[in-house]
Every structure is written in structure tokens, then in C-alpha cells.
Amino acid sequence: MRSSILYIILLLLLAGSKVFGQNSTNSKFVLKGLVESQSTHTPVSGVSVSTSSGQFTLTNGLGEFKISVSIGEDLVLEHTSFETVRHKVTSKDEIKLQVVDETKNNRQLSNSSISRNKMFNYQSLLDSAEYYRKDNIARSIDFVAQSMEVLGPNGNKDQLAKSLTKLGEIYLYHKQYDLAIDNFEDALQANKTIATSLLLARTYEITGQLKKAEEVLVPLQKLQNMVPFQRVELYEILGDIKKEMNEIKLAVDYYNEGLKVATKNQIAPKMTDLNSKIADAYAQDNQLREAEVYYGNSVELAGKLEPKRVLQEREKVADFYNKRNEYTEEIAIRKNSLKELDKLNIPNEDKASGLGDTITTQRINYKIANAYIAQDKYEEAIPYLQRSIIQADSNNDLVVQKDATRKLSEVYEYKGDYNRALETYQDYxxxxxxxxxxxEQEISRAARFNREIAATQSRITGLEQERELSQSKYELALTEQELAEESYKRQRWIIYSLIFGLLLTGLAAFFFYRSNQQQKLANNLLALKSLRSQMNPHFIFNALNSVNNYISKSDERSANRYLSDFSKLMRSVLENSEEDFIPLSKELELLELYIKLEHSRFPDKFDYRMQVDENLDVSTFQIPPMLLQPYIENAIWHGLRYKEEKGFLEVRVRAKNENELEILVVDDGIGRKKSAELKTVNQRKQKSKGMGNIKQRIAILNDMYGDKVSVSISNLKSNGEGTQVLFTLKKDK
Structure with missing residues (x-):
């Protein structure tokens, strides 16, 4: 048993190294082609085009197709109207394949009431429906409805079936199974196809209507003209049905039949899927040794596919070990998955759609923590729960965040840390x-969504009824079309006039926008000038308070020295008061002079240090003048001044990346909360004028120059002591 576990883990690691290190010897490319009748040169739509590597597509209404292949692969063309054709790919050039008619289908196509132009519009609408299928169901359905309108009252039934099948696929993707079944059944009534039958059977299987699914699939087993990919899907669905019926032996038999076809035709994705499903079936029947072998096969095969597929198989193996309480092996696999998931560098918004809801960093961390908890290793579990909570919050995954928070509260309770347990439970x-x-909001949206779908489906149903009732009006429609073509010239002039009017409107809108932007810029400049004029008197007032302190102590020498430094500082401040931005190096010089002045007044209250990254060229950065001084002033006057022991003030300048740097102002004073408690009633009613001006200046400058400066303030310590101010400054573009 131990050796088999080590074998599985070794396969996982080997598969990972293959995925992230392999270089394909035969580079893939997209081959374009056209299939047409040899006798009539009319395009043949609905032709099944497959490759020896398992790629599959169908020709569109113009007989065109695109498929991913490599040099030397065989293309297999299959259709009911001609014998199977094989073609070897020898170059990347576009190909034209002519087939010999064996039925009247091509003549029917050439004599179809749908013109070539209409056929192009029809296929374009179906392509648009497919494009929006995942992200915008309403728009996708609308394109299908338009495609049915294009067919007209005497439209080809094959094309109508294609539209209904596409509509069923849209509903299936969005889990509107009843509507999907209705449209697949209507499509089969219009034209029976293998692809639609497989989709209907899959939908029946998903909704638990297993007997109906089996009734659809059994006749397909007798067909001889199925392409390999479709036959693999047939056996796969039959296997799924038997597995749900808990008839494991029959399920495995069907899966193995599909695996034979997939292996013979080198359909790599299906080879991986079927090995994985065989493993699932054995695991469901508690045949654990057999399940381990097939899980190992699926991981090894997934290593030849894209990296995301490997992660999916690894997580299935980890779940398998979890059910067997073999937590050490589970944890090792999941930790490796975390590393590989980081290497994939998939954006957060794409992880769920590309890998599934269960393969996210937050959920994997949560599962690792659960494995540790199952072994009573609470200390090891806590960091993973904390990371899971942070990542779930970052990715807006409330479900995992809730579960991880509850589990963390339980762990604290097990450890006897009841304060943290209570605090974490309150977060839960x-x-x-x-x-x-x-x-509640999702339920409300779902109800509205269902109403919209019902309305759209009613529209499509109405289109079908209208099509049936409009057969006798077809000739009239043709006459109207001729009249429409005669009036085309007049309509063209109207369209040109409308376009010209739109251009004039757009030009007027552009000038209005430019005028508005210029006015906004002028207003911002005026506001900045006003704020700068307020800033200088505020700074002078605070600085003169320090001079007054020396005079009150009759310390003439210190007052003179202070006034000398103060005059240097004021001269620089006044010189920069009219500028929006000054060099950062100059601002740092002014800042150091200001801190020196304050330190000379409070030498026993704090020490300070200014640290600038040696590798950083500060001369390439610009900063608003007097931006940092109010925060330094607050640190000294409201944080360090009230501290009983001697404090420390530090200003650090460091590079964040090539185009950004960070300025960190850190003091270990009494903190913002305690400082607020020490203020008088009058002070509490008033806001810092300098801080208010700074916030307004940053807002205006960011509006004018595009988020050039950002400021964040936080406590230095968890008990509220100390303050940390982080400035992020972007380099001029």
C-alpha cells in the first residue's frame, strides 16, 4: 500500500515537471480550409472535421472551418452526403477540399431559398451567439432569435435545427436545464443529428432523468458513421449514467470502450477524462487499489496537456486521499498544487472559470488546514486558515472566507485561546x-433573470409559430424584398444624411468636451493656488510657535540659530509655493531641515533618521511641495512629544518598482487613539488645517495628473502605539 502511494506522488511530481518544462516538438497552428461539392462547387456545411490528435470542429454555413493541427497530421472529413475523406496536412497554407456528392443534399442546398448573403448573415449571427454565450445570455439568445428571423418562413430545417441546438447549448451552460431540453427536442424534430442527441442525453443525465438519457443514446450505439470524438462522448455519457445508477461494473465497461476509441485516435483530453472517471467509479465502489492506478494514469496523461489540467487531476487525487484519511499524502499534493498555481499566474477573475471553484488558493489552503486539524495539528493549521481568509477576502469568496473563519474560531477554542475564538467567531x-x-440579492437577480429568459423564450416560440403561419405569405415576402431593393438608393441617401448628422453631432460633442476639460483644469489650478496660499501661513504659524518658545525661555543664542535655519527653510518654501511639483531631492532637503528645527526644540523627546535607498535616483521623481511636512509635524507634536521615554522618528525612501517609490514616515509615539484622548474639547472640534489642505491637494493633483500620489496611514503596533504613514509616488511618464 505504501509503495502504491509513493508511486502516485512520484507520478504527480513527474507530470508537473513535464508540464512546466516540456517544449513541443511539433508546433501547433490554426489551419483554415473550405469544403465544397466537386460537381456544383457549392459549400457543404455541417461537415465534421477532426484530427488524429483529437481536435474537432464543424464547417460553417459557407463550408469554412478552422482547426488546430501540426504538419503531418491527418484531417478526417465526415458527413452523411459523402464518403469519409482523409487529407494529410503538408503546409500551413489554406486548403480547399472537394467532395463527391452521394445524396441530393447539395442540390437542396443550392436550390435553398436562403441566398448566399443570407447564409453569411445567418452564420455570423450564430457565431455571435456563441461568442456571448458565457458572458451575456440575453445578448446571445437575441442573436439566435435574429438567426431564426434571417431563415424566413420557408427556411431550411437543417439551419433551424442548428439555431435551436445553439439555443439549447446556451441554456445548458447557464443551467436552465428545462429550457435546454425543450430546445434540443425541437431541434431533433427539425433534423436529427448525433451532436444534438448527445447534448440532449447529457442534459437528461445532469437533471437525473437517467432512463430518458439512456433511451436517447441506445440507438446511437448502432450507428456506423459517428466520428471518433462523438463515439467517445457517447460511451462517456453512458458510463456517467451507469455510475449514477451505482452500476459500477457497467460504468467502467463503457468508460473503457470510450478509452479504447480515444487511445486509438489519440484524443488526449478524453484519454485523461476517462482515466479520471474510471478512478472515480472504482473509488465510489471502494476498490481503492484500482482507483489509485487510474488516478495515476490520469495525472500522467494530464501532464501532456495544459498545466491547468494537471492541477485539476491533482486535486482529485488529494480528495481521494482525504476520504481515506491519508492526510500526509493529501497535504503534500495540495502544497505542490499551491506552488504550481502561483506559477500559472492566472488573474483572480479568471481562476474560477479556468480551473473551477474548488481549485483556488483560498480553498486549497482551507483544505490543507482541515487535513492538519484532522490530525490535531492546530498550530500547523492556523497559518493556512489565516491565508485562506485573506485570499478569500481578496478574491471576494465569501463562502470560503466564512468557513475558514468558523474553523479558525474552533481551532482557537480547542487551544483554549477563548478571546481569539470569540473575536474570530464574531467575524464569522x-x-x-x-x-x-x-x-437574497442573488435570489432577486435570479428571479429577474428567469423572467427575462421567459420573455425571450416566448419571443422565440412566437417566431416559430409565426414561421409556421407564414408559409403562404412567402411569395409576398419576395415581392416586398424586390420593392425594398428598388428603394435601396433612396434609403442609402437617407443613411448618408444620418451619418453626416452623427458626424456633426460627434464633432460638437468633442468641442464641448474639450471646453469642459479646459474649464475643469482652470478650476483645479485656481483651487490649488488657494490651498497653497493657506498652506504657507499655516506652516509659518506653527514654526513661529517654536521661535516664541525660545524667546519665552530667554535663550537668545538658540533663538538666533533657530531663526537662521528657519529663514533658510522659509525661503525655500516660498520659492516652491507656486509649483505643483518639485524635485523629490529638494523636498527631502527641506524635510531634513524642518526635522532638525523640531529636534533642536525637543532634543530629549526623540531622535531621528532619514534613510534614502542608495540605488534610487530621487532626482527622477517629482513631489508636491510641503506634502510630507504636516505628517512629520503630527508625528512629533501629537505622537512623540507626549511619550514618557525618548522616541524615534524615521523617514525611509525606497524603490517599489521601476516607476514607483515609497516614502515611509514611522514614529513610535503614543499613537493616534491616545493622542485623540489627550486633546481638549476645542481641539476635538477642529480638524488639522494642514492635513485637510494636504488631502485636498492630493485629490486635485491626482485628478489632474492621473493618480500620481497616494497616502495610507496605519498603526505601527497592534496595541495602537506608534504611527506609520506610507506615501506611494509615481514617476512622471
Missing amino acids: VSLVDTLYIRK
């Missing part, structure tokens, strides 16, 4: 409330 309750609100 808050997340449950948020999730409840979100679920």
Missing part, C-alpha cells in the same frame, strides 16, 4: 450576515 457571524444579504 458578520460574514454570515453579509453572505445572507448577498444570497
Whole structure:
């Protein structure tokens, strides 16, 4: 048993190294082609085009196709109207394949009431429906409805069946199974095809109507003209049906039949899927040794596909070990998955769609933590739960965030840390409330979504009824079309006039926009000038307070020295007061002079240090003048001044990346909360004028120059002591 576990883990690691290190010897490219009748030169639509590597597509209404191949592969063309044709790919040039008619289908196509132009529009609409299928169901359905309108009252039934099948695929993707079944059944009534039958059977299987699914598939087993990919899908669905019926032996037999066809035709994705499903079936029947072998096969085969497929198989193997309580092996696989997931560098918004909801960093961390908890290793579990919570919050995954927070509270309770357990449980309750609100919103959206779908489906049903009732009006429609063509010239002039009017409107809108932007710029400049004029008196007032302090102590020498440094500072401040931005090097010199002045007044209250990254060229960055001084002033006057022991003030300048740097102002004073408690009632009513001006200046400058400066303030320590101000400054483009 131990050796088989080590064998599986070794296969996982080998598969990962193959995926992320392999270089394909035969580079793939997209081959374009056309299939047409040899006798009439009319395009043949619906031709099944497959490759020896498992790629599959159908020709569109113009007989055109695109498929991913490599040099030396065989193309297999199959259709009911001609014998199977094989063609070897020898170059990357576009190909034209002519086939010999064996039925009247091509003549029917050439005599079809749908013109070539209409056929092009029809296929374009179906292509558009496919493009929007995943992201915009309403728009996708609307394109299908338009395609049915293009067919007209005497439209070809084959094309009508294609539209209905596409509509069923849209509903199937969005889990509107009843509507999907209705449209697949209507499509089969118009034209029976293998592809639509397989889709209907799959939908029946998903909805648990297993007997109906079997009734659809059994006749297909007798067909001889199925392409290999479709036959593999046939056996796969039959296997799924038997597995759900818990008839494991029959399920495995069907899966193995599909695996034979896939292996013979080198359909790599299906080879991986079927090995994985055989493993699932054995695991369901508690035949664990057989399940391990097939899981190993699926991982090894997935290593020859894209990296995401390997991760999916690894997670299935990890789940398998979890069910067997073999947590050490599970944890090792999931940790490796985390590393490979980071290497993939998939954007957060694409992870769920590309890998599935279960293969995310937050969920994998949560599962690792659960494996540790199952072994009573609470200390090891806590960091993974914390990472899961942080990542789930970042990715807006409330479900995982809620579960991880609840589990973390339980772990703290097991450890006897009841304060943290209570605090974490309160976070869990808050997340449950948020999730409840979100679920209510989702239910409301789903109800509205269903109403919209019902309305759209009613429109399509109406189109079908109208099509049936309009057969007798077809000749009239042709006459109207001729009249429409005669009036085309007049309509063209109207369209040109409308376009010209739109151009004039667009030009007027552009000048209005430019005028508005210029006015906005002038307003911003005026506001900046006003704020700068407020900033200088504020700074002078605060600085003169320090001079007054020396005079009150009769310390003439210190007052003179302070006034000398102050005059240098004021001269520089006044010189820069009219500028939006000054060199960062000059601002740092002014800042150091200001801190020196404050330190000379409070030498026993704090020490300071200014640290600039040696590799950073500060002369390439610009910063608003007097931006940092109010934050330094707050750190000294409201943080360090009230500290009982001597404090420390640090200003660090470091590079964040090639075009950004960070300025960090850190003090270990009493903190913002305690400072607020020490303020008088009058001080609490007033906001810092300098800080207010800074915020307004940053907002205006970012609006004018595009988010050049950002500021964030946080506590230095968890107990509220100390303050940390982080400035992020972007380089001029």
C-alpha cells in the first residue's frame, strides 16, 4: 500500500515537471480550409472535421472551418452526403477540399431559398451567439432569435435545427436545464443529428432523468458513421449514467470502450477524462487499489496537456486521499498544487472559470488546514486558515472566507485561546450576515433573470409559430424584398444624411468636451493656488510657535540659530509655493531641515533618521511641495512629544518598482487613539488645517495628473502605539 502511494506522488511530481518544462516538438497552428461539392462547387456545411490528435470542429454555413493541427497530421472529413475523406496536412497554407456528392443534399442546398448573403448573415449571427454565450445570455439568445428571423418562413430545417441546438447549448451552460431540453427536442424534430442527441442525453443525465438519457443514446450505439470524438462522448455519457445508477461494473465497461476509441485516435483530453472517471467509479465502489492506478494514469496523461489540467487531476487525487484519511499524502499534493498555481499566474477573475471553484488558493489552503486539524495539528493549521481568509477576502469568496473563519474560531477554542475564538467567531457571524444579504440579492437577480429568459423564450416560440403561419405569405415576402431593393438608393441617401448628422453631432460633442476639460483644469489650478496660499501661513504659524518658545525661555543664542535655519527653510518654501511639483531631492532637503528645527526644540523627546535607498535616483521623481511636512509635524507634536521615554522618528525612501517609490514616515509615539484622548474639547472640534489642505491637494493633483500620489496611514503596533504613514509616488511618464 505504501509503495502504491509513493508511486502516485512520484507520478504527480513527474507530470508537473513535464508540464512546466516540456517544449513541443511539433508546433501547433490554426489551419483554415473550405469544403465544397466537386460537381456544383457549392459549400457543404455541417461537415465534421477532426484530427488524429483529437481536435474537432464543424464547417460553417459557407463550408469554412478552422482547426488546430501540426504538419503531418491527418484531417478526417465526415458527413452523411459523402464518403469519409482523409487529407494529410503538408503546409500551413489554406486548403480547399472537394467532395463527391452521394445524396441530393447539395442540390437542396443550392436550390435553398436562403441566398448566399443570407447564409453569411445567418452564420455570423450564430457565431455571435456563441461568442456571448458565457458572458451575456440575453445578448446571445437575441442573436439566435435574429438567426431564426434571417431563415424566413420557408427556411431550411437543417439551419433551424442548428439555431435551436445553439439555443439549447446556451441554456445548458447557464443551467436552465428545462429550457435546454425543450430546445434540443425541437431541434431533433427539425433534423436529427448525433451532436444534438448527445447534448440532449447529457442534459437528461445532469437533471437525473437517467432512463430518458439512456433511451436517447441506445440507438446511437448502432450507428456506423459517428466520428471518433462523438463515439467517445457517447460511451462517456453512458458510463456517467451507469455510475449514477451505482452500476459500477457497467460504468467502467463503457468508460473503457470510450478509452479504447480515444487511445486509438489519440484524443488526449478524453484519454485523461476517462482515466479520471474510471478512478472515480472504482473509488465510489471502494476498490481503492484500482482507483489509485487510474488516478495515476490520469495525472500522467494530464501532464501532456495544459498545466491547468494537471492541477485539476491533482486535486482529485488529494480528495481521494482525504476520504481515506491519508492526510500526509493529501497535504503534500495540495502544497505542490499551491506552488504550481502561483506559477500559472492566472488573474483572480479568471481562476474560477479556468480551473473551477474548488481549485483556488483560498480553498486549497482551507483544505490543507482541515487535513492538519484532522490530525490535531492546530498550530500547523492556523497559518493556512489565516491565508485562506485573506485570499478569500481578496478574491471576494465569501463562502470560503466564512468557513475558514468558523474553523479558525474552533481551532482557537480547542487551544483554549477563548478571546481569539470569540473575536474570530464574531467575524464569522458578520460574514454570515453579509453572505445572507448577498444570497437574497442573488435570489432577486435570479428571479429577474428567469423572467427575462421567459420573455425571450416566448419571443422565440412566437417566431416559430409565426414561421409556421407564414408559409403562404412567402411569395409576398419576395415581392416586398424586390420593392425594398428598388428603394435601396433612396434609403442609402437617407443613411448618408444620418451619418453626416452623427458626424456633426460627434464633432460638437468633442468641442464641448474639450471646453469642459479646459474649464475643469482652470478650476483645479485656481483651487490649488488657494490651498497653497493657506498652506504657507499655516506652516509659518506653527514654526513661529517654536521661535516664541525660545524667546519665552530667554535663550537668545538658540533663538538666533533657530531663526537662521528657519529663514533658510522659509525661503525655500516660498520659492516652491507656486509649483505643483518639485524635485523629490529638494523636498527631502527641506524635510531634513524642518526635522532638525523640531529636534533642536525637543532634543530629549526623540531622535531621528532619514534613510534614502542608495540605488534610487530621487532626482527622477517629482513631489508636491510641503506634502510630507504636516505628517512629520503630527508625528512629533501629537505622537512623540507626549511619550514618557525618548522616541524615534524615521523617514525611509525606497524603490517599489521601476516607476514607483515609497516614502515611509514611522514614529513610535503614543499613537493616534491616545493622542485623540489627550486633546481638549476645542481641539476635538477642529480638524488639522494642514492635513485637510494636504488631502485636498492630493485629490486635485491626482485628478489632474492621473493618480500620481497616494497616502495610507496605519498603526505601527497592534496595541495602537506608534504611527506609520506610507506615501506611494509615481514617476512622471
